[in-house]
Amino acid sequence: MLSQLTIGQLAKSSGVHVQTVRYYERLHLLGPAARASSGYRLYGPEEERRLRFIKNAQALGFTLREIDELLNLRVSSQARCGDVQRKAIEKLQCVKAKARDLRALARALERLIQTCRSGQPTDHCPILKSLEK
Amino acid sequence: MLSQLTIGQLAKSSGVHVQTVRYYERLHLLGPAARASSGYRLYGPEEERRLRFIKNAQALGFTLREIDELLNLRVSSQARCGDVQRKAIEKLQCVKAKARDLRALARALERLIQTCRSGQPTDHCPILKSLEK
DNA sequence: CTTGACTCGGTACCGTAGTACAAGGTGTAG
DNA sequence: CTACACCTTGTACTACGGTACCGAGTCAAG
Numbered sequence: 001m002l003s004q005l006t007i008g009q010l011a012k013s014s015g016v017h018v019q020t021v022r023y024y025e026r027l028h029l030l031g032p033a034a035r036a037s038s039g040y041r042l043y044g045p046e047e048e049r050r051l052r053f054i055k056n057a058q059a060l061g062f063t064l065r066e067i068d069e070l071l072n073l074r075v076s077s078q079a080r081c082g083d084v085q086r087k088a089i090e091k092l093q094c095v096k097a098k099a100r101d102l103r104a105l106a107r108a109l110e111r112l113i114q115t116c117r118s119g120q121p122t123d124h125c126p127i128l129k130s131l132e133k
Numbered sequence: 134m135l136s137q138l139t140i141g142q143l144a145k146s147s148g149v150h151v152q153t154v155r156y157y158e159r160l161h162l163l164g165p166a167a168r169a170s171s172g173y174r175l176y177g178p179e180e181e182r183r184l185r186f187i188k189n190a191q192a193l194g195f196t197l198r199e200i201d202e203l204l205n206l207r208v209s210s211q212a213r214c215g216d217v218q219r220k221a222i223e224k225l226q227c228v229k230a231k232a233r234d235l236r237a238l239a240r241a242l243e244r245l246i247q248t249c250r251s252g253q254p255t256d257h258c259p260i261l262k263s264l265e266k
Numbered sequence: 267c268t269t270g271a272c273t274c275g276g277t278a279c280c281g282t283a284g285t286a287c288a289a290g291g292t293g294t295a296g
Numbered sequence: 297c298t299a300c301a302c303c304t305t306g307t308a309c310t311a312c313g314g315t316a317c318c319g320a321g322t323c324a325a326g
Contacts, residue, residue: 006302006303007302007303008301008302008303017284017285018302018303019284019285019286020283020284020285022305023283023284023285027283036292038291038292038293038303038304039291039292039303039304040292040293040302040303040304041303041304049265052264052265052266053261053264053265056263056264056265056266057264058283059238060238060241060242060264061235061238063282063283064282064283065282070261070264073255073261074255074256074258074261076255079254079255080253080254080255081249081250081253081254081255081257081258081259081260082249083255084249084255084258084260084261085246085249085258085260088242088245088246088249088260089246091242092239092242092243092246095235095238095239095242096235096239098235099232099235099236099239102194102228102229102231102232102235103232105192105193105194105228106225106228106229106232108193109193109221109224109225109228110225112221113218113221113222113225116214116217116218116221117214120213120214121210121212121213121214122206122207122209122210122212122213122214122216122217123207123210124214125207125214125217126214127214127217127218127221128186128203128206128207128217130189131185131186131189131190131193131203132182132185132186132189133185133189139272139273140272140273140274141271141272141273150314150315151272151273152314152315152316153313153314153315155274155275156313156314156315160313169322171273171274171321171322171323172273172274172275172321172322173272173273173274173322173323174273174274191313196312196313197312197313198312267326268325268326269324269325269326270323270324270325271322271323271324271325272321272322272323272324273320273321273322273323274319274320274321274322275318275319275320276317276318276319277316277317277318278315278316278317278318279314279315279316279317280313280314280315280316281312281313281314282311282312283310283311284309284310284311285308285309285310286307286308286309286310287306287307287308287309288305288306288307288308289304289305289306290303290304290305291302291303291304291305292301292302292303292304293300293301293302293303294299294300294301294302295298295299295300295301296297296298296299
């Protein structure tokens with residue numbers, strides 16, 4: 001039995017918590033696991049790949065719901081690569097917009113910090129004043 | 134009685150929901166409001182400013198907890214402008230880091246989208262494949 | 267004086283992504 | 297055989313920022 005992992009081993013090797021694996025199972029991101037006679041969940045390489053998929057997609061900013069969609073695209077034979085591409089492009093737009101907003105925010109903070117001469121009592125602090133406008 | 138606002142008027146003029154105002158009161162972001170004989174909350178210009186402060190700080194990416202800290206800095210006479218500046222600089226670092234991460238993510242998505250030739254069945258989709266690595 | 271809009275307090279619920287804990291069963295090393 | 301780590305299910309709780317609903321009281325216009 002090569003790489004029949006218990007939930008704890010899978011969790012450890014994937015860098016998530018045991019409860020998280022079960023949480024993903026509840027969300028159907030992982031299918032019902034095979035069971036040993038004891039009732040213990042058993043996992044193989046397929047589940048390890050799936051967990052890696054989830055983690056990587058999360059790192060790319062996909063929510064668990066979106067990851068579920070991607071996983072469903074993968075199993076559906078009707079689904080085309082273009083469907084996946086479309087979702088990626090959509091997500092790219094989101095990510096770019098968010099990055100733009102953050103840059104604007106950084107500029108606003110920089111402006112505030114510039115105008116603030118430290119050491120004055122806070123009732124004259126230009127940062128606090130500017131937040132009241 | 135100029136500008137003695139009911140909670141609904143305050144909420145409307147500030148673009149938040151009535152429940153949100155009460156929620157902020159629970160969190161002590163707004164102090165206990167003055168009351169009319171009916172028990173209705175009454176607000177003046179000070180509370181309007183405070184609510185504007187909260188909204189502006191939120192737009193700058195501060196959490197409600199951080200905003201609470203900023204508000205406390207404002208009332209404490211010991212607090213100095215430099216304390217506020219320090220918090221703003223800290224937040225700026227955060228925001229910049231987040232923006233960097235998002236840009237990296239956008240690049241990763243762009244690379245994936247580039248390598249994807251649509252129309253192939255999803256079992257050969259390079260985006261999905263790359264998420265399993 | 268009724269109707270409708272507003273307010274009160276309290277409580278419960280939403281989504282997101284987990285995390286914690288309890289009471290019991292299992293597996294293994296010494 | 298015992299100790300201890302691990303597993304099971306189920307439930308409840310966390311943080312975050314609200315949002316919804318309830319029954320009852322209040323206010324203003326017609």
